Amino acid sequence: MPQLNGGGGDELGANDELISFKDEGEQEEKISENVSAERDLDDVKSSLVNERMDVVRRPQPRADLESYEKAREYFTEALRRQQDGGFFKSPHYPGYPFLMIPDLTNPYLSSGALSPSARTYLQMKWPLLDVPGTAVLRDSRSPTPGQLSNKVPVVQHAHMHPLTPLITYSNEHFSPGTPPAHLSPEILDPKTGIPRTPHPSELSPYYPLSPGAMGQIPHPLGWLVPQQGQPMYPITAGGFRHPYPALAMNASMSSLVSSHFSPHIVPHHHHGLHQTGIPHPAIVSAAIKQEPNGELSPAANTKSPVSTKKEEDKKPHIKKPLNAFMLYMKEMRAKVVAECTLKESAAINQILGRRWHSLSREEQAKYYELARKERQLHSQLYPGWSARDNYGKRKKRKRDNKTDSTPEDFSARNKKPCVQYLPQEKMIDSPASSHGSMLDSPATPSAALASPAAPAPTHSEQAQPLSLTTKPDRHHHFPLLSKPSSSSSSSSSSASSSSYQPTSASGRQSTPPLLSRPLPLASLHASLLSPPSPFHQAALHSHHALFQSQPLSLVTKSAD
DNA sequence: ATACCTTTGAAGTTC
């Protein structure tokens, strides 16, 4: 079980890291094949660097600074704390259950105020920690909704548990403009905008309960209870068992959770509610997303086409549970964004992707475990839900080619050139102690950890140019435990060499199955040659497939 | 206004 101060934290905050990001961006820009582009890139880089430095060096501003500045300040402070080994020493997820903390970044709670949430969260999160309460309060109260922009969460996350945001399936509902909930007994219904009085069940869990008291309440989801065997969630057996309290707490749903909720509070529609009557963050208003083609879900009844379609439209969109990487992204995005000036999600994601690979096995294992639990919760909440239900709900990507995309086409398709991967980042990213990892099995992290065979993935990646352009071929990934426990079989073993996971062998969505990132073939082969651990075998297998399927691209790319 | 981009992983579909 991960401990609070556990290890390897991927401490971000380091200035070096920032630099690496910058470089990355630079490289990304370099993608352009022409020199002029590089020049532009340099310019951009310079500006980015300067900006970055500003952020890093900027003296701690005071309250009178602009919201943006404040945001940064907070973030900086958070980073400092992390580095100081304080509160956020490292992102551990001992308490996956934290995700269940009601109201945490609750997208439905228009109160928007992070304050109560944050406070509650902190209190619950580390009930045993000897954390200065003032500090907690100070952090949580700070940015008022008005001060924060919609992107506030980014900053706020820095103060919250890294995973807190993970649970919020739909942040889009977050309303920064409303007053902090803790300032008023009233809670605005996110949908109706009508103020309502929070039900005791909504508040009691957090506010009234002292950290110590909370531990006395057995958590219904024992498996979620984390560290030190201390139940952190004040969820009573008879009461609120929702695995996603955050959701349940949301204005409209919280009342539903209670047996004596006020009818007027209940949304006129039941969409978004689990059969248990408990809402889930994954539920998105049907209005937001609806099936273009009117596809019916299995649950659809047999009504006339018209009515059915209507029903369909009203049906809540239950989002897929986040996978390990998504969880990681949610957590780290804020940091990356704060550390560098990059704003494009695509670029950020590239960085995150690399960082993900640079994570130690243990670290990744945490996310896999979280993801596994997320899936479990999700399945419990929506037994009948299938990923297929969401198919077609999103506009179809314009996927070009694929069919016609031959290796030759590949180059043409790529608008962006490959970026050289900077070793620096890797080194910085991965804890010194960590040999990079890769994967492990979420289900059995320990097993993965045990595997000595794993060559430092980081090395290979560091040495190898990474193409930001296309997706790294997943084939190179070692088997992960993607299907953790439950399902599969895969037990995966750990990964050894780089972060390659063969699990889903298939190529990624629209991108051609080409290797954008020149594979660390040498290292890969080396690793494969070594001990024939299951992991290696799997890797080998995947690679064979890879080579078979796209030999050409591989060669060409690597040559680069 | 909305799709795209970009990442990895999970799960679905297709063959």
Place this chain on the structure above:
DNA sequence: GAACTTCAAAGGTAT
């Protein structure tokens, strides 16, 4: 069972 597709988050960018 391999290969492929879709979606999950996110937010700037492009259309």
